[in-house]
Amino acid sequence: MAVYTQVDDAELIAFLATYDLGDLLSCKGIAEGVENSNYFLHTSAGSFILTLYEKRVAESDLPFFLGLMEHLAAQGVTCPQPVRNRQGAALGRLAGRPAVIVTFLDGYSVHHPEPLHCAALGEALARLHLAGAGFPLHRANALSVGAWRPLFAPAADRAGEVAAGLREIVEAQLDELEADWPRDLPGGVIHADLFPDNVFFLGERISGLIDFYFACVDAFAYDLAICLNAWCFDEQHNYAPQKGVALLDAYQRLRPLTRAEVDAFPLLARGAATRFLLTRYVDWLNVPEGALVRPKDPREYLARLRFHRTVSDLAGYGLAL
Ligand SMILES: Nc1ncnc2c1ncn2[C@@H]1O[C@H](COP(=O)(O)OP(=O)(O)O)[C@@H](O)[C@H]1O
Ligand SMILES: N[C@@H](CCOP(=O)(O)O)C(=O)O
Numbered sequence: 159m160a161v162y163t164q165v166d167d168a169e170l171i172a173f174l175a176t177y178d179l180g181d182l183l184s185c186k187g188i189a190e191g192v193e194n195s196n197y198f199l200h201t202s203a204g205s206f207i208l209t210l211y212e213k214r215v216a217e218s219d220l221p222f223f224l225g226l227m228e229h230l231a232a233q234g235v236t237c238p239q240p241v242r243n244r245q246g247a248a249l250g251r252l253a254g255r256p257a258v259i260v261t262f263l264d265g266y267s268v269h270h271p272e273p274l275h276c277a278a279l280g281e282a283l284a285r286l287h288l289a290g291a292g293f294p295l296h297r298a299n300a301l302s303v304g305a306w307r308p309l310f311a312p313a314a315d316r317a318g319e320v321a322a323g324l325r326e327i328v329e330a331q332l333d334e335l336e337a338d339w340p341r342d343l344p345g346g347v348i349h350a351d352l353f354p355d356n357v358f359f360l361g362e363r364i365s366g367l368i369d370f371y372f373a374c375v376d377a378f379a380y381d382l383a384i385c386l387n388a389w390c391f392d393e394q395h396n397y398a399p400q401k402g403v404a405l406l407d408a409y410q411r412l413r414p415l416t417r418a419e420v421d422a423f424p425l426l427a428r429g430a431a432t433r434f435l436l437t438r439y440v441d442w443l444n445v446p447e448g449a450l451v452r453p454k455d456p457r458e459y460l461a462r463l464r465f466h467r468t469v470s471d472l473a474g475y476g477l478a479l
Pocket of ligand 1: 355371
């Protein structure tokens, strides 16, 4: 459960009194997520999500995230909408943290995605990339290649506690990624964390996307590589080509990859695996005392990284070249 910051009842009632959301009926910590503190908020006006932003979210980035959710919704992408208080502000403070109330989305996340879910995701991701055009704010990717070594270096000595060979593979990978990372691929607004828990389905259709708190401006194909890592491996962390092909084909029906993106894809996939391996590794070693959180296993991404190191082109992911 991700609740790092506990909210005191009296403080919550006072916070809620600044909104037109009626009376508090219940507020429960949410048993999912790892980044922020989230609560299901039920008031006499309906259901909402209360988020208190934690360590990885810079307060100065919140206008980008909140504005992006409004921009995307205006372009037809279903995502949570920030609720404004009586002063017209979406961003407030609660329990000493920046806090926002957003609308509740119906739907459920799929824990074991099948190819049909990957295809739906590919289409939704391409729509998201196209819908981001015209969003006026900019946020660089704070967790791109330049951030990975500084993340790993202070914790490198403990890598052996998590997996044999982890330190060696990460260090070799960082050398390659830093030398070869492409800088001029087509880009725009990307989600950057579109894992299955951030995509809601109703039946076979996507009902909405959540958790835009890593969104930034970066290469579109990198976002696709993140999704391939998160959606297209089986329970044993083996690559599942039917899922990968379903994702990549559905994406390309709306936004075909350029030659440069195709060529860079295996490297981007290694980069995406490295990025999640590293944040999981650091979080695994540093669970805050008293926090209700289930840290995610970094070894799942070590297995993915090992697979990507065997791939040199899209044929390695099952696509006909
Ligand atoms: N707008 C929303 N509507 C419905 N459920 C939500 C919404 N936002 C978050 N949730 C629930 O809260 C969980 C954690 O949210 P998430 O944004 O992924 O947290 P974190 O940023 O901590 O990873 C989600 O898995 C989902 O169950
Ligand atoms: N998706 C990341 C962790 C970020 O958590 P989320 O709940 O915001 O998706 C991972 O799996 O490592």
